[in-house]
Amino acid sequence: MNDNHLATPDIKELEKTALELRRLALKIIFQAGSGHPGGSFSAADLMTALFFGGILKYDSTNPKDPKRDRFLLSKGHASGIYYSVLARAGFISESDLDSYRKINSPRFLSGHGHPKTPGIEIASGSLGQGLSVAHGIALGTKLDGYDSKTYVILGDGELHEGQIWEAAMSADKFKSNNLIAIVDYNKVAQDNITKDLKDLEPLEDKWNAFNWDVHRIDGHNMEAIMKVLQLPLHPEKPRVIIADTIKGKGVSFMEGKTAWHGVAPSAEDYEKAIKELA
Numbered sequence: 304m305n306d307n308h309l310a311t312p313d314i315k316e317l318e319k320t321a322l323e324l325r326r327l328a329l330k331i332i333f334q335a336g337s338g339h340p341g342g343s344f345s346a347a348d349l350m351t352a353l354f355f356g357g358i359l360k361y362d363s364t365n366p367k368d369p370k371r372d373r374f375l376l377s378k379g380h381a382s383g384i385y386y387s388v389l390a391r392a393g394f395i396s397e398s399d400l401d402s403y404r405k406i407n408s409p410r411f412l413s414g415h416g417h418p419k420t421p422g423i424e425i426a427s428g429s430l431g432q433g434l435s436v437a438h439g440i441a442l443g444t445k446l447d448g449y450d451s452k453t454y455v456i457l458g459d460g461e462l463h464e465g466q467i468w469e470a471a472m473s474a475d476k477f478k479s480n481n482l483i484a485i486v487d488y489n490k491v492a493q494d495n496i497t498k499d500l501k502d503l504e505p506l507e508d509k510w511n512a513f514n515w516d517v518h519r520i521d522g523h524n525m526e527a528i529m530k531v532l533q534l535p536l537h538p539e540k541p542r543v544i545i546a547d548t549i550k551g552k553g554v555s556f557m558e559g560k561t562a563w564h565g566v567a568p569s570a571e572d573y574e575k576a577i578k579e580l581a
């Protein structure tokens with residue numbers, strides 16, 4: 304288990320890893336000529352902490368180990384960062400990434416993730432489903448007697464889906480304390496500011512009303528991320544971590560911009576972005 308994480312998580316090292324993963328994600332999006340840089344970059348620090356900060360239990364040589372923790376990227380369009388993480392963690396190889404978004408990709412590196420890819424639990428292009436699936440998995444591992452945790456990253460725009468709140472109610476009913484949802488609260492959905500579509504605030508109050516164990520952090524502060532992820536489980540409540548993030552974080556001209564939700568950079572923008580991520 305955890306053959307690929309840092310023995311003692313070092314914040315500076317994790318920050319460096321997150322930067323490298325952003326570069327890799329942008330490279331594969333550029334090569335593919337399509338993808339989602341904005342939501343990949345907002346989730347990069349969170350995913351780095353999970354996979355390389357010693358939080359998730361996994362064995363990349365045995366991806367289906369029943370004792371593993373589960374990770375679900377419900378906002379599956381951020382596959383650029385997901386595949387980059389999976390390559391670094393050893394589930395797939397870096398050369399596999401050349402087939403990102405290509406038809407007949409041998410490792411099934413489609414735009415939104417497929418469970419045929421080692422390390423991926425579910426298909427997740429259709430927003431709103433991930434929390435329900437994560438909860439089902441969390442219940443299942445508990446019934447099977449494993450002390451596995453299930454982590455799921457949700458988008459803020461994704462929270463507009465009603466199914467999220469059905470799952471929130473179910474997880475409370477079953478006291479699923481081994482379920483940890485992380486909201487990548489980057490304030491931007493597809494073509495709009497999330498608030499202008501339907502304001503999520505007061506977001507902490509909403510989750511509290513559903514009886515979850517609620518935490519709020521700066522989703523780009525590695526120390527804060529590690530601290531919240533290292534907390535012991537609540538005795539009976541599922542946990543939500545509301546992570547305030549910035550869409551496109553790391554590249555000045557992408558930050559907070561709807562235009563960078565689902566578009567690959569031009570060669571010129573790619574060069575500029577890579578320099579900023581150096």
Ligand SMILES: Cc1ncc(C[n+]2csc(CCOP(=O)(O)OP(=O)(O)O)c2C)c(N)n1
Nearest residue numbers: 342378428429430458459460461491492493
């Ligand atoms: C059910 C469903 N409706 C619409 C879409 C199209 N879509 C793709 S990404 C997106 C915006 C998601 O925003 P958010 O959850 O905030 O993601 P992020 O900002 O992290 O990219 C939408 C509406 C979809 N994938 N699934």
Ligand SMILES: [Mg+2]
Nearest residue numbers: 459460491492
């Ligand atoms: Mg968003």
